Amino acid sequence: MPRFEITTAVAAPPQRVFAVSLEVEVHTASMAGSGERAIDGVTSGRLRLGDTVTWQARHFGLRWRMTSVISAYDPPGYFVDEQMSGPFKRWHHAHHFEPDGKGGTVMRDCVEFAAPLGPLGAIAERAVLNWYMPRLLRVRNEHVKAAAEAT
Template sequence: MPIIELTTQINAPLERCFDLSRSIDLHKISTAQTKEEAIDGVTAGLIGLNEYVTWRAKHFGITQRLTTRITEFKRPAYFVDEMEKGAFKRFRHEHIFETHHSGTKMIDKFDYDAPLGVLGKLANFLFLEKYMTTLLEERNSVIKDFAETDKWKKLLSI
């Protein structure tokens, strides 16, 4: 059970960072390289408690579908999305937000199991953990960019 933990410092208010992190539209922007599309559930705007989204994306040359649901939600400090259907055996992604100096400390805890038993463990060791870490870092970089500039105004009406 690998757990990827990332911390990102953002010079922007807590509420803005929280809402950008649950923006379906921002997620699409941050995953342009995998051509992610929201095809069912909440497909635009902000996702909230007990809502789900199904994504279609291309990873490792294979088109995949992934459905996640927001299972815990406490604005603006914390939310969790968990896989309901998809290529992983399971995953739970905790999004934690703390006021830090003049901005926000955003913490991701991505806890997952690869499918396929021993083969999945080998894939994780060889490339999957690095691949997922890079995806999360790219997503966080886009959140930071939007939060710290006026770009957030295109997506949020705070």
Template sequence: MTASFTEVTRAVCTPEELFDLSLSIDTHLESMAHSGERAVGGVTSGAIGLGESVTWRARHFGVVWKMTSRITDLDRPHRFVDEQVRGPFRSFHHEHRFERTGDVTVMTDTVTLRSPLLGWIVEPLLLRPYLQRLIRTRNTVLVDTLAHRRSDPAA
């Protein structure tokens, strides 16, 4: 079984600002500090780019997981895709879209995944809600970081 969800986030910034910050390994790590997430292979700091990969190590559901993701498509500042190339999922595809509407950039995250076993139970009841919360947390950090930069240009 395949599970999918979409999260929409709005930020007062340019698409370029939100796009670039979304590719920041350092900002991602800040947003996932609660899970002890670390970048342990590939691009481990700064911005990740097309064809590059990062291996994450984090604790979720009381278990330590490793997952390697690669940027498989990138069209700055409109869209990029990261996909699992090694890890706990049968498949994991995360598309990030950026669209300007007036002074606001709308970022749409669409995640499609397949779990390794018992997907028909695990995906809708556990994985999808959990991953949606992770994406929301990550996006809140992105928006807060951009707001802080706008209010304090020295930051």
């Protein structure tokens, strides 16, 4: 199962970065390139423990829907979102926020995912998803960073 980790330095305190990371509007703005939007569950404001949201986006020319739940939540240290239904066999995204000792935050994303369809999914992981998913998350993190640092 593919795993990757992305670390992003943010010049804002963990409480602020944690809060911004859970804002539906920040997420949708960060994914504007794929037209991602929240279409069910919590569709605006800040997500909290147990909240679900269904995202709709266009990737690879196809429309995708994924319903995720905030399955773990310990402000301002971390939260986890997991796929309940959608395109992946498994999607587990742990968001960690640690003070950097200078008033900022080290934001660390740990993602585990698996494509469906057995051997065909494994080919898709190696050929496309292993580079596409980290790139997509880096775009999101740059947007979160800018939003958190702006206030």
